[in-house]
Amino acid sequence: MSTNHAFDAIIVGGGHNGLAAAAYLSKAGRKVLLLEKLAHPGGAAVSAQAFDGVEARLSRYSYLVSLLPRQIIDDLDLRITLARRRYSSYTPVPANPAQALLIDNEDPYATDASFAGIGAPDDFRGFTDFYASCGKLTRALWPTMTSPLPTRSEARSLALRAGAGEAWENMIEQPIGHAVTEAVRHELVRGVVLTDALIGTFARADDADLQQNICFLYHLIGGGTGDWDVPVGGMGAVSGELERAAREAGATIRVSAEVTSVRPGGVVGYRHAGADHTAVAPWVLSNVAPVVLDRLRHEAPTGTGPATATGTDTAARAGWPPAAQNPNHLREGAQVKVNLLLRRLPRLRDAAVSPEAAFGGTFHINETWAQLDAAYLSAAAGTVPEPLPCEIYCHSLTDPSILSPELHESGAQTLTVFGLHVPDRLITAENNENRRAELQAAVLRSLNSVLAEPVEELLLTGPDGRPCIETKTTLDIERAVGMPRGNIFHGGLDWPFVDDDAPRDTPAQRWGVATDDPQLLLCGSGARRGGAVSAIGGHNAAMAVLESEPPNARP
Numbered sequence: 001m002s003t004n005h006a007f008d009a010i011i012v013g014g015g016h017n018g019l020a021a022a023a024y025l026s027k028a029g030r031k032v033l034l035l036e037k038l039a040h041p042g043g044a045a046v047s048a049q050a051f052d053g054v055e056a057r058l059s060r061y062s063y064l065v066s067l068l069p070r071q072i073i074d075d076l077d078l079r080i081t082l083a084r085r086r087y088s089s090y091t092p093v094p095a096n097p098a099q100a101l102l103i104d105n106e107d108p109y110a111t112d113a114s115f116a117g118i119g120a121p122d123d124f125r126g127f128t129d130f131y132a133s134c135g136k137l138t139r140a141l142w143p144t145m146t147s148p149l150p151t152r153s154e155a156r157s158l159a160l161r162a163g164a165g166e167a168w169e170n171m172i173e174q175p176i177g178h179a180v181t182e183a184v185r186h187e188l189v190r191g192v193v194l195t196d197a198l199i200g201t202f203a204r205a206d207d208a209d210l211q212q213n214i215c216f217l218y219h220l221i222g223g224g225t226g227d228w229d230v231p232v233g234g235m236g237a238v239s240g241e242l243e244r245a246a247r248e249a250g251a252t253i254r255v256s257a258e259v260t261s262v263r264p265g266g267v268v269g270y271r272h273a274g275a276d277h278t279a280v281a282p283w284v285l286s287n288v289a290p291v292v293l294d295r296l297r298h299e300a301p302t303g304t305g306p307a308t309a310t311g312t313d314t315a316a317r318a319g320w321p322p323a324a325q326n327p328n329h330l331r332e333g334a335q336v337k338v339n340l341l342l343r344r345l346p347r348l349r350d351a352a353v354s355p356e357a358a359f360g361g362t363f364h365i366n367e368t369w370a371q372l373d374a375a376y377l378s379a380a381a382g383t384v385p386e387p388l389p390c391e392i393y394c395h396s397l398t399d400p401s402i403l404s405p406e407l408h409e410s411g412a413q414t415l416t417v418f419g420l421h422v423p424d425r426l427i428t429a430e431n432n433e434n435r436r437a438e439l440q441a442a443v444l445r446s447l448n449s450v451l452a453e454p455v456e457e458l459l460l461t462g463p464d465g466r467p468c469i470e471t472k473t474t475l476d477i478e479r480a481v482g483m484p485r486g487n488i489f490h491g492g493l494d495w496p497f498v499d500d501d502a503p504r505d506t507p508a509q510r511w512g513v514a515t516d517d518p519q520l521l522l523c524g525s526g527a528r529r530g531g532a533v534s535a536i537g538g539h540n541a542a543m544a545v546l547e548s549e550p551p552n553a554r555p
Contacts, residue, residue, distance in 0.1 A: 001276045007033040007252070009283040009545060010268045012259050012296070013482075013524060015043025018287030019242035019253075020538030021523045023076050026249030028546055033279055034246070035257040035270050037482075041243050043287075044481045044488070045533050047236030047402070050339055050470050053463035055404035056396075056414060058339050059235035061472070061481060062488070063393060063416050066222030066229065067534035068238070069146055075539075076245040080238055082229035083398045087361030090353065091192055093118055094366055094387075097349040097450040101188060102357060117352075120186035130183035130193070131220075136164035137171060138217070139224035145496060145529050145536055148510040155497040172495075176213045177205025180369075190369035195391065195420070196220060200488040202334035202423045204376050205369075211331070214493040218531055221496070228362075230398040238533060262286070262296040266519045285541050286515075287524040289490035290329040292482055293515075328494060329526060332424035333474040333486030334379075336388075336439045338417040341460045341468035345394070345413050347452040356397060359413070363392035365446050367420070375421040382426065384435075387449060388442040389420040412460060419443050424474040424485040432475045440471040489532070490525035498528075507547035511540040521545065 009025050011018045014036025022032045040046070044061035065082055073080055088103040102114045108128075115124035140162035144150050150158070159168040170179035180193045194205055197216035205212065220226035231238050247253060254272060261269040266281045286293045345355035366375075366387040375385035396403050396414040403412060419439065427435055447455050459467040474486020483490060498504070498512070508514035512528030513521040523541030524530055530537030 001278060003278040003280060004033075005280050007031045007279060007281045009033070009285060010035065010266070010279050010281045011285045011287055011523065012262060012268065012293070013043065013287030014038070014041035014253065014255065015287050015481075015524060016045040016239045016242055016533060016535055017524045017530065017538035018043075018285070019239060019246050020072065020076070020535035021285050021287070021542045022246040022251040022253070022538075023242060023249055024539060024542035025545060026246060026251040027076070028542075030545070032246075032251040033281070034251055034253045035259050035268070036253070036255045037258040039256050041253060041255065042236060042239035044477075044483065045235045045239045047234030051341060051460075051462045051466075051468040054341060054407075054460065054468055056341050056407060056412070056468075057234050057236065057402045058341075058414055059231070059395060059416070060339065061337065061477065062235050062533050063395065064228040065231050065235075065238065065533050066227060067145075067218070067532045067536065068222075069534070069536065070223075071146055072535045072539055076242070078241040078245060080241050081232040083232050084227060084229055085361050085398055087357055089192060089362040089364055090358040090360075091188055091364035091367065092348075092350060092450040093188055094368060094371065094449070098351070100348075100350045100353060100358070101192065102353055103192075103361070104357075115189070118186065118188060120184070120189050123184040123186050123189045126183045126185070127189060127193070130179070133164070133167045134171060134220050135225065136162050137167035138221040138226060140164055141217075141496060142221055142224040145221070145534075146539055149504065149512045149528065150497045151500045151502070152495075152497050153500050171213055171217055175206040175208065175210060176216050180205065187368040187370055191367045191372055192364055194369060194372055195364060195367050195389075198372065198420055199391075199418065200333060200335050201493070202332060202376070202379070202421065204373060211492055214495055217496070218493055222534075230395050232399045232401060234395070234399070234402050235533065242535065259288075259296060262293065262520065264517060264519075282519060283545050284520045285523040285545070286520065286526075287538070288482060289484050289487075289524065290326065290522065290526040291484040291491065293522075293526075326491075326494075328492035329490070331485075331487060331492035333477065333483065333488060334421060334423040335474070335486070335488065336419040336422045336443065337472040337477070338419065338440060338443050339470050340415040340417070340455070342413050342415060342455070342458040343460055344411040344458060346447075346455055346458055349450065349452045359392065359394040359415075360397055363394075365390040365392065365450055367391070372420070379421045379423050379426065384426065384438055384442050385421050386442065386445075388422070388439075388446045390443055390446045391418045391420070392416065392447070393418075417443050417447070419446075422474070424487075427473050427475045427486075429475065432473055436471050436473050436476070439473065440469070443471070490530070493531050494528045496529045507544040511544040511547075513537070513541040513544050
């Protein structure tokens with residue numbers, strides 16, 4: 001087995017953050033080796049032809065973009081188009097789906113009338129004022145996401161200077177549920193607001209650890225405005241551009257290369273083309289989840305097999321103690337993802353709104369304040385919630401390019417469903433097949449409860465006669481793209497600032513990418529400020545490396 005010393009940095013994992021780090025370091029003249037286990041880079045930020053023989057490319061795992069800074073797009077000259085959706089959300093009243101709340105970003109008068117139509121005339125002002133207040137804070141903090149970490153006091157000072165003192169108290173200091181219930185009164189309106197705090201996070205509105213608040217902040221901070229856009233060409237277009245930028249800058253990207261160990265001294269073992277290899281570099285950047293990195297750095301327990309860059313769900317569920325000092329990295333995922341391809345959009349029970357408007361933003365289903373809390377309690381007790389809170393996104397309405405011309409002309413549409421409060425604790429290797437079927441049925445029941453026709457009757461079928469629907473449990477996601485416990489953030493989220501007494505002595509600490517090994521940095525979603533499709537983790541790790549070295553000099 002040969003050992004390669006030709007690189008300045010080795011990146012473990014080829015997700016979008018790893019590609020961003022490779023692009024930045026290569027543009028700065030560093031020799032970079034990126035190792036990806038799968039046959040293609042991109043990780044969870046990929047597009048895929050999910051249904052055999054059907055020409056539709058779905059954003060299979062991650063699906064919307066908010067946190068990708070314009071700075072990174074410009075720095076790396078990424079040719080990415082992000083399409084803004086006119087409608088923010090559509091939410092039927094569960095007890096009477098003929099009534100619904102439609103929030104139109106371009107028509108505040110229509111939105112005001114929609115609030116009145118569901119019996120919440122006073123909540124339009126409260127809703128608008130609440131998000132305006134939050135926006136003062138997110139606009140103040142957004143520029144810090146691609147800078148060295150501020151302390152809590154520094155971040156609070158930024159908020160106060162921006163007139164966001166009230167938002168700081170509401171979003172940072174106390175459970176977000178308090179502010180939501182003060183701002184709006186209607187159960188449905190409260191639920192629409194609360195969903196921003198729960199996507200992928202198993203929490204309640206009033207949890208004392210404030211994990212729901214951090215999730216809420218990240219859902220509103222993108223671009224300072226919290227707008228969530230559709231990547232034209234699918235999510236794979238984002239990773240594809242990052243890959244192009246990295247390759248053109250000179251990075252070596254090796255796919256079907258499974259990392260098997262990460263050792264002190266920058267020593268990385270991997271298997272490629274049927275042979276074992278070792279590479280050594282002054283810097284190793286980890287784009288895998290921190291728990292997966294722990295497996296690569298330490299011996300696997302007897303009987304679980306070798307550590308790999310995606311690990312094994314057996315080891316993850318066996319209570320194997322990680323070396324990471326941050327218990328947040330152990331948090332479970334809490335969602336089910338369902339992709340569908342329909343002949344056309346379903347008819348609504350609400351005759352006043354067109355399906356194109358309803359599905360043009362986020363379509364909330366069974367997500368009132370009470371339903372969300374009941375769903376949490378049901379899942380915490382070990383059962384699948386009924387009804388299951390769901391959100392729908394129709395990417396093909398905003399970006400028809402993901403469909404073949406024939407499908408588009410026929411009226412076909414994609415639907416992505418994100419089911420909330422489905423924690424990984426409900427899934428085991430033994431029950432996964434049955435649980436997947438149970439969850440898919442729960443999702444369809446939830447959708448059908450507010451539609452005027454069964455969605456199953458609209459499913460396209462492939463050449464093999466199978467309906468175009470796929471469901472991904474947390475275990476399916478872990479097995480496919482290496483996210484432990486199916487957590488879409490690689491673990492729990494952290495505040496985008498550090499405590500006042502936190503060490504910031506090294507560039508890695510200042511940029512929020514440090515581990516206990518000074519040569520080993522986090523560059524993925526597990527880094528502080530790394531969650532979602534943002535490339536921020538990759539950018540910040542690259543900045544820490546470059547700040548640690550003399551300009552234009554190799555170590």
